[in-house]
Amino acid sequence: MSTPNNDPTYAIGELAREFDITPRTIRFYEEQGLLSPTRTGQNRVYDNKDRVRLKLILRGKRLGFSLAEVKTLFDMYDSNPNSAVQLEAMLAMTEQKRAVLNQQLEDIKMLMTELDDVEARCIEELEQLKRGTIA
Template sequence: MTSPARDVAPATYTISELAAEFDITPRAIRFYEDMGLLNPSRDGRNRIYSVRDRTRLKLTLRGKRLGLSLQEIRQLVDMYESPSDTVQQLTAFLAILQTHRDQLSQQLEDIRVTLEEIEQHEERARSLLAEASRSEPGTPG
């Protein structure tokens, strides 16, 4: 039987605990702190991260997975914590996501075109190689 105290999430975290939990380096956490995304308190030289900091880190990493810039992530995280109108927050969030979707769609099209060009170059190189093999004396084929 576990004690009730063990079932409760800790109120604070060390940088090592957060790094292990989210599988990132302490340096990455310090970078997010430098960028204004996290604001831990200090106990001497040690950083002490709150539940709020943990949530902000989780949202930051989720935004990075979506491909958002740190500036966009900061805006969204700040809106998330703001007591202001939810409609405004969601509208801004949708605008950021639409911009990102448009960028990804363009990148996808660029990749498709590039792959077609590579395929054409490969076909041409194979054709030239076959011609060269036939014209060289002493080559089988």
């Protein structure tokens, strides 16, 4: 699809296939104010800005950002596309995500150590049972 000025446009199904998500997911993002397609009758028509935003939404989700956080960044960008405030907010959010992930990583390492200990005790007891040294 394309508009009269030859900018590409997309139907909801095209974007859903491209990004391997459901049309319902795209409609949900629209309901949350993250996408704003135009309409031709009952059909939604997405432009390149919507496509880029969809890509950014999915990347943000993959990185652990909430939709509210993504919307905050979009709102800052919409009010001033070259804003240092937006970049500073993104850096702060990135730092927070990194801290959460580092804590989760430490928690996982601790759990892995505990699992290793449990596994070692189970193996030791099983070997003792096989040798008949445990009653």
